[in-house]
Amino acid sequence: MRSVLAFLRAWYQASSGMLRTADPLLMGAAIGFNTLFALFPLAIALVAIATLFERFDVIFGLDGWVRDILPDDVATFLLGIVSDALASIEQQRGVVIVGAFLVALWSGSRAVYTVQKALRLVQGGDDDRGYVRTRLTGIVVTVAAFVAVVVAWILVVVGESAWNHVTGLLEFTSLGAVELISVAIVVGYVSALLYVIYRFGPPEPVPHALFSALLVGVVVVAGSWVASSFLPHIDAQWTVVFGSIGVVLxxxxxxxxxxxxxxxxxxxxxxxxxxxxxx
Structure with missing residues (x-):
């Protein structure tokens, strides 16, 4: 028992100084705000893409899928955006898609840059790579994330019957098997994006970047699932206290x-x- 306590104390002493320097509570706030302002235009752009293919049934069928992945109030917030966007998007779909993606790209890259800045502060010293090169990592990661989301969305919109055929051939009769594969893909892709941030974001690569990325991916996805599965009885209280946008934040x-x-x-x-x- 003493050896365990000594180990935990040594771990705390080794990490506490770096945590005070990085200030994750402050950086988390910046990441949260920029993530919110990336989610809003991204949802609008995805609705516009679906309307291009006249797949309104897919949009209306999003409710259960989104609520299975995200906490209930977060899902309600995004589905509200989708509903409002569907009512307002008419002729200028191309302009809406381009404009929404540009805004989402800027906000998303700002969130990534905040992570880079926190890690740079931990490493100390100045970043002599230049502003453009430093921001390039954030832009590349954000573009990669958006491309993955858009490709997945297009596959859902135009390839639903093909997916059902494939799952039938593979005998995925259980919805749980499909959900398990989907969660594994999400964890893998989130971990890959985080690895790029940890490996190429700060001036020096973060030690054990791959392990950290995998751990964060599992914690984030599992935490979101737990919040959506085991906390529905306090969702109404959260909404009253914080409001829908506050819960998302x-x-x-x-x-x-x-x-x-x-x-x-x-x-x-x-x-x-x-x-x-x-x-």
């Missing part, structure tokens, strides 16, 4: 704190283990 803020905190904790853990190994 709380969720995005929590994700931002996790994205910044976990790699720093992993760095501290690595230092403790290395020190014990040298002894």
């Amino acid at each position: 709380v969720w995005a803020y929590s994700v931002g704190v996790i994205v910044v905190t976990v790699p720093i904790a992993v760095i501290g853990l690595g230092r403790v283990l290395d020190d014990r190994h040298r002894r």
Whole structure:
């Protein structure tokens, strides 16, 4: 028991200074706000894409799918945006898609840049790579995320029958099997994006970047699933206290704190283990 407490104390001492420098609570707020302003135009753009293919049935069928993935109030917020966008989008779909994606790209890249800044502060020193090169990582990651979302959305819109045929051939008769594969894909892709941020975002690669990215991906996806599955009875209370947008911000803020905190904790853990190994 004493050895466990000594290990935890050493881990805390190795990580606490870096956490104070990075200030994940402040950085999480910046990530949360920028994530919110990326989700709003992205939802509008996806609705516009669906209307191009005249797949209104897919839009109306989103309710259950979104609520299975996200906490209920977050899903309600996004579905409200989808409903309002569907009522307002008419002739200028191309302009809406381009404009919405540009706004989402800017806000999303700002969220990524916030993670880069927190990790740079932990490493200390100045970033001599230049503003454009530093921001390029955030832009590339954001574009990759948006491309994945758009491709997945188009596949849902135009390939629903093909997907049903494939799952039938593979005998995925259980909805749980399909959901498990979907969750695994989400975790893998989120982890890949985070790995790029941790590996190429700060001036020096974050130690154990792949492990940190996988851990964050699992924690974020599992945490969102837990929030949507086991906390429905307090959703109404959350909405009364924070409002719908406030609940979305709380969720995005929590994700931002996790994205910044976990790699720093992993760095501290690595230092403790290395020190014990040298002894």
